[in-house]
Amino acid sequence: GQQLNQSPQSMFIQEGEDVSMNCTSSSIFNTWLWYKQDPGEGPVLLIALYKAGELTSNGRLTAQFGITRKDSFLNISASIPSDVGIYFCAGPGSSNTGKLIFGQGTTLQVKP
Amino acid sequence: GAGVSQSPSNKVTEKGKDVELRCDPISGHTALYWYRQSLGQGLEFLIYFQGNSAPDKSGLPSDRFSAERTGGSVSTLTIQRTQQEDSAVYLCASTGQRTDTQYFGPGTRLTVL
Numbered sequence: 001g002q003q004l005n006q007s008p009q010s011m012f013i014q015e016g017e018d019v020s021m022n023c024t025s026s027s028i029f030n031t032w033l034w035y036k037q038d039p040g041e042g043p044v045l046l047i048a049l050y051k052a053g054e055l056t057s058n059g060r061l062t063a064q065f066g067i068t069r070k071d072s073f074l075n076i077s078a079s080i081p082s083d084v085g086i087y088f089c090a091g092p093g094s095s096n097t098g099k100l101i102f103g104q105g106t107t108l109q110v111k112p
Numbered sequence: 113g114a115g116v117s118q119s120p121s122n123k124v125t126e127k128g129k130d131v132e133l134r135c136d137p138i139s140g141h142t143a144l145y146w147y148r149q150s151l152g153q154g155l156e157f158l159i160y161f162q163g164n165s166a167p168d169k170s171g172l173p174s175d176r177f178s179a180e181r182t183g184g185s186v187s188t189l190t191i192q193r194t195q196q197e198d199s200a201v202y203l204c205a206s207t208g209q210r211t212d213t214q215y216f217g218p219g220t221r222l223t224v225l
Binding site: 043045098105 | 116143145147152153154155156157160162168171203205207212213214216217218219
């Protein structure tokens with residue numbers, strides 16, 4: 001079945017550092033989504049990518065849709081303590097129901 | 113309310129008991145999804161409702177799991193004869209016309225002792 005592999009699994013960085021995480025798949029995705037989940041909350045959509053090669057920014061966040069359609073990365077620049085959380089990549093499943101396939105998540109911790 | 117709400121926020125139950133988890137989607141959203149998130153894992157799709165169409169139940173892990181959506185709004189996920197491996201956070205999401213923009217509730221943390 002479709003799977004998304006995220007790396008790294010966790011990161012522990014200093015405030016102010018840049019962060020990069022990525023997501024790969026063995027199958028093609030036509031949409032890539034990046035979500036953030038704060039403790040005790042549901043995931044919140046950060047960035048949506050719809051076109052191969054697309055580079056999209058949302059404040060300090062930048063995400064790219066890989067040319068092969070099998071990968072995507074998310075960068076966070078100048079990290080701050082509130083960036084702490086779990087970041088998930090996701091893409092639509094093979095059916096047309098809109099269900100999402102999620103990666104395992106990257107846990108980010110920021111040291112002030 | 114403005115967002116997706118779920119209740120209860122936490123549920124502790126004994127093995128073998130039945131539980132019901134509730135989801136109130138955003139008003140006007142026609143699609144509703146249930147996902148399960150085990151500790152340290154990503155979200156696993158369970159079931160999908162869209163309007164009056166037959167639900168997509170392909171993600172339900174066993175016949176102990178069922179869900180219904182009454183009146184095209186509120187949904188209830190029922191787990192019968194709970195097992196310890198059912199312990200997880202159960203998340204509900206709803207969408208409007210864009211199914212990729214899913215709005216998630218805060219989840220229900222289920223603990224089966």
